[in-house]
Amino acid sequence: MILAGCKVFGMLFSEDVFKRRSEHGGSIEVVCGSMFSGKTEELIRRLRRAQIARLNVEIFKPMTDTRYDEMAVVSHNQNSIPCTPVESSSAILLLGSHVQVVGIDEAQFFDEELAYVCDTLANKGVRVIVAGLDMDYKGKPFGPMPGVMAIAESVTKVHAVCVQCGNPALYSYRLVPDGARILLGEKESYEPRCRNCYNL
Ligand SMILES: Nc1ncnc2c1ncn2[C@@H]1O[C@H](COP(=O)(O)OP(=O)(O)O)[C@@H](O)[C@H]1O
Numbered sequence: 001m002i003l004a005g006c007k008v009f010g011m012l013f014s015e016d017v018f019k020r021r022s023e024h025g026g027s028i029e030v031v032c033g034s035m036f037s038g039k040t041e042e043l044i045r046r047l048r049r050a051q052i053a054r055l056n057v058e059i060f061k062p063m064t065d066t067r068y069d070e071m072a073v074v075s076h077n078q079n080s081i082p083c084t085p086v087e088s089s090s091a092i093l094l095l096g097s098h099v100q101v102v103g104i105d106e107a108q109f110f111d112e113e114l115a116y117v118c119d120t121l122a123n124k125g126v127r128v129i130v131a132g133l134d135m136d137y138k139g140k141p142f143g144p145m146p147g148v149m150a151i152a153e154s155v156t157k158v159h160a161v162c163v164q165c166g167n168p169a170l171y172s173y174r175l176v177p178d179g180a181r182i183l184l185g186e187k188e189s190y191e192p193r194c195r196n197c198y199n200l
């Protein structure tokens with residue numbers, strides 16, 4: 001009971017620390033994990049709290065991610081928040097430099113400059129919150145994600161439920177025979193799996 005309480009307070013305290021830091025020094029937070037792990041929900045939750053705190057918030061996603069809605073970040077359970085689709089990470093630097101909080105979804109699809117962009121924004125005092133897949137369907141680090149994770153103040157790894165056995169899932173298993181790294185899709189093309197079920 002006491003331990004559980006500490007954990008909860010620890011999490012809230014950590015968010016408050018980042019809010020205060022953003023007023024002075026900026027920060028980078030990463031939310032990563034497999035598909036269906038709740039990355040977008042967590043991103044939206046943090047951004048909504050920032051909006052409630054009356055901070056100036058801008059949200060971006062790659063133009064290539066056309067699933068659900070072109071002008072909104074949408075979670076698998078249809079929670080959504082308006083966003084600006086951009087072609088490259090340099091646009092985030094341009095459009096995000098004068099706000100207090102920047103949110104980025106589907107970060108794995110951005111170019112390798114994303115880490116530099118996040119770093120520059122954080123150094124200018126912006127709180128940057130990045131959500132993305134840490135691994136592709138082959139289990140390899142995805143795009144700019146490892147670089148952003150390396151320079152972040154906080155990295156939160158969330159897990160889906162393995163559809164095969166119910167354990168926490170960290171892999172996105174591809175169900176269709178397509179070897180391209182980028183293949184947009186949902187449950188028809190991917191299922192979250194734990195280590196054992198992924199390696200079967
Ligand atoms: N196997 C699963 N494990 C966990 N959540 C799932 C699963 N399948 C569907 N969901 C739904 O997906 C939601 C998370 O969606 P989302 O935040 O968009 O995930 P992500 O951005 O990580 O892909 C969950 O709240 C749940 O409603």
Ligand SMILES: Cc1cn([C@H]2C[C@H](O)[C@@H](COP(=O)(O)O)O2)c(=O)[nH]c1=O
Binds near residue numbers: 039172184190
């Ligand atoms: C594993 C993997 C995924 N994708 C695509 C599939 C979806 O369109 C997005 C991930 O969306 P989510 O919000 O995390 O559910 O990425 C891909 O192109 N390549 C992959 O290897």
Ligand SMILES: [Zn+2]
Binds near residue numbers: 164166193197
């Ligand atoms: Zn499993």
